[in-house]
Amino acid sequence: MLDGLVTRFAPSPTGPLHLGHAYSALTAWDVAVAAGGRFLLRIEDIDSTRARPAFEAQILEDLTWLGLHWEAPVLRQSEHLSDYHAALEDLAAKGLIYRCFRTRADVAAEITRAPHGSTGPVFVGQALPPNAEAERLSRGEAFAWRLSVAAARRHLGPAPSSLTFLEAGHGPDGEHGEIRAEPERLGDIVLARKDVGVAYHLAVVIDDARQGVTDVIRGCDLFEAAHIQRLLQALLDLPTPTYRHHPLLMGPDGKRLAKRNGAPALKALREAGETVEDVRRRIADAEVAF
Numbered sequence: 001m002l003d004g005l006v007t008r009f010a011p012s013p014t015g016p017l018h019l020g021h022a023y024s025a026l027t028a029w030d031v032a033v034a035a036g037g038r039f040l041l042r043i044e045d046i047d048s049t050r051a052r053p054a055f056e057a058q059i060l061e062d063l064t065w066l067g068l069h070w071e072a073p074v075l076r077q078s079e080h081l082s083d084y085h086a087a088l089e090d091l092a093a094k095g096l097i098y099r100c101f102r103t104r105a106d107v108a109a110e111i112t113r114a115p116h117g118s119t120g121p122v123f124v125g126q127a128l129p130p131n132a133e134a135e136r137l138s139r140g141e142a143f144a145w146r147l148s149v150a151a152a153r154r155h156l157g158p159a160p161s162s163l164t165f166l167e168a169g170h171g172p173d174g175e176h177g178e179i180r181a182e183p184e185r186l187g188d189i190v191l192a193r194k195d196v197g198v199a200y201h202l203a204v205v206i207d208d209a210r211q212g213v214t215d216v217i218r219g220c221d222l223f224e225a226a227h228i229q230r231l232l233q234a235l236l237d238l239p240t241p242t243y244r245h246h247p248l249l250m251g252p253d254g255k256r257l258a259k260r261n262g263a264p265a266l267k268a269l270r271e272a273g274e275t276v277e278d279v280r281r282r283i284a285d286a287e288v289a290f
Helices: 019-034 053-065 081-093 104-113 130-138 149-156 200-210 220-235 266-271 276-285
Strands: 006-009 038-043 097-100 144-147 164-167 177-180 190-193 215-219 242-246
Touching: 006 019, 006 215, 019 038, 019 053, 019 215, 019 242, 019 266, 019 276, 038 053, 053 266, 081 097, 081 144, 081 190, 081 200, 144 220, 149 220, 164 220, 190 200, 200 220, 215 220, 220 242, 266 276
Parallel strands: 006 038, 164 242, 215 242
Antiparallel strands: 097 144, 144 190, 164 177
């Protein structure tokens, strides 16, 4: 038995759970049970423009139907915004983030124009001169806080070359074992913006550390996120969990199961008379892809 193993399932209440969510939740649950460890539920509801209480209630109902149970109270990210903003202030004090006034369209256009290196098209910017920044702030212009990967590299000194994380599952290209973190793959990511508040990458590393999560089990579509999250863990002096990325379930149309692709909700499967055993059988028989 592995002492102290802690897994979590962390859905966003922006729509109903489907078979792909069940796969991830059941995988995290099964790993925890097999190790005699703990399984946690976290509600990632920081996107106030899309999160809905009705979806959260449905998530709790669906997971209970699957036979899962978790420790109380459930951590809701919306109740810990002050902690995320404190981390932002820490990064700002170290000169590791900057205000970016470019719109999403501006950023997309700049990425398209930029030469693509080995990590693909990403955005890399820099802070405006103080006078120019002050002028734009005085006009009330919207901005996003972006992490400067270059500044983070300088701050850590020689340490970045030794930043690694353990992949106990597989990345999309078969990555496994000790992986060297390459945060440049994602460029200068947004850590906070006015419309959605604090962004996913910052909140998730703080919460995984807060909850003592030892094994992050999630779809391989989030493998790239581990690279930038490893950097944030180093900058904020947070522990690094083991990552176990799993393949994604595919639908009959050959596309990954997703809300936007019309994947059938667990509630619909339940109301059609399916059982948890039927759901597990569906998962076992489904086509998967990395």
